[in-house]
Amino acid sequence: MPVPVLLVTGFLGAGKTTVINHLLTNAAGKRLAAVVNDFGAINIDAELLAGSADGVVALQNGCICCTLQGDLLRTLSLLLRQEPPPEGIVIETSGVSDPAEVVRSLLDPVIWREAALDAVLCVADARALTDRPPLLEDALLLSQLRSGDFILLNKADTVTAEELAALRTRLFALLPARTVLEAVQGAIPAGLFFADEPPEAPDRAVPVVSRFSTPGFESLSWTADRRLSLPRFQMAVSRLAPRLARAKGILRFEGQEKPMLFQMVGERATFGAAPPSPSGSAMVRLVFIAENGRLQADMVRAMLEECVA
Numbered sequence: 001m002p003v004p005v006l007l008v009t010g011f012l013g014a015g016k017t018t019v020i021n022h023l024l025t026n027a028a029g030k031r032l033a034a035v036v037n038d039f040g041a042i043n044i045d046a047e048l049l050a051g052s053a054d055g056v057v058a059l060q061n062g063c064i065c066c067t068l069q070g071d072l073l074r075t076l077s078l079l080l081r082q083e084p085p086p087e088g089i090v091i092e093t094s095g096v097s098d099p100a101e102v103v104r105s106l107l108d109p110v111i112w113r114e115a116a117l118d119a120v121l122c123v124a125d126a127r128a129l130t131d132r133p134p135l136l137e138d139a140l141l142l143s144q145l146r147s148g149d150f151i152l153l154n155k156a157d158t159v160t161a162e163e164l165a166a167l168r169t170r171l172f173a174l175l176p177a178r179t180v181l182e183a184v185q186g187a188i189p190a191g192l193f194f195a196d197e198p199p200e201a202p203d204r205a206v207p208v209v210s211r212f213s214t215p216g217f218e219s220l221s222w223t224a225d226r227r228l229s230l231p232r233f234q235m236a237v238s239r240l241a242p243r244l245a246r247a248k249g250i251l252r253f254e255g256q257e258k259p260m261l262f263q264m265v266g267e268r269a270t271f272g273a274a275p276p277s278p279s280g281s282a283m284v285r286l287v288f289i290a291e292n293g294r295l296q297a298d299m300v301r302a303m304l305e306e307c308v309a
């Protein structure tokens with residue numbers, strides 16, 4: 001099983017380090033490693049992060065999107081060879097870099113097998129975006145926002161509720177498919193990242209919507225004891241995608257011997273080899289996570305049941 005990677009991008013000073021510190025100290029028992037990047041000779045970020053958790057590695061003297069890309073890959077393999085290996089890796093990109101290059105290197109199949117990009121989080125400074133509306137036309141910031149599966153409006157304590165709502169409206173007009181989160185001091189819902197395997201629904205016949213451990217989000221689990229039709233599942237997921245923050249599942253499709261691990265973040269869906277399932281588990285296990293009120297259990301169940309082959 002590849003180790004999931006969360007890439008954290010965002011403008012200078014938006015709060016990337018603060019978010020990473022929050023994740024490292026709220027990892028719900030998960031052993032996370034962080035690769036931080038400080039643009040410049042003095043590695044302030046590494047000093048800040050030191051002591052937060054084991055396995056923190058700082059890349060010095062540059063930017064991981066260009067000169068230190070080789071180092072990023074070496075660093076990843078170093079982290080992966082730790083005993084025991086981390087259960088998740090957070091990578092911070094420099095505030096002055098376009099994360100697209102890092103995303104491209106992480107999508108390399110050789111790396112993917114060991115460290116799979118799970119999600120990109122773009123941290124934005126709610127105060128700065130409110131005070132300087134033209135920032136949303138800045139090419140670099142736009143590229144950072146575009147690469148984010150999740151956009152975090154950090155420093156929510158520095159703006160009013162009306163200003164936050166206005167920012168959401170502008171972001172929606174610009175990037176309608178993104179999940180926009182809000183946070184103070186980078187306190188993001190850690191459960192959205194490095195999520196556990198999909199649980200068994202208590203009653204297999206009925207999809208269950210339950211409050212996610214993270215305020216503001218809920219999850220829906222669904223299991224089935226028959227294989228699914230791949231084209232019908234793809235159709236259902238593309239229709240559901242705009243409502244979802246993420247999805248994860250162990251799936252079996254007709255005509256395919258092996259189970260697949262399905263993951264979806266934002267609009268990006270991937271299939272990979274599934275880890276071994278506990279004996280007695282259902283053939284198909286799926287969990288959807290969405291902002292409260294966006295999942296209607298009956299509608300989702302009907303759509304999923306149509307996928308059963």
Ligand SMILES: Nc1nc2c(ncn2[C@@H]2O[C@H](COP(=O)(O)OP(=O)(O)OP(=O)(O)O)[C@@H](O)[C@H]2O)c(=O)[nH]1
Pocket residue numbers: 010011012013014015016017018019045094095154155156157158183184185186
């Ligand atoms: N008021 C307020 N300040 C915050 C919040 N989050 C972070 N800060 C402050 O914002 C400043 C920048 O935060 P960092 O986490 O260092 O930001 P960064 O994106 O890692 O910065 P660079 O690495 O320089 O690009 C620090 O002084 C933080 O204490 C917040 O939610 N509210």
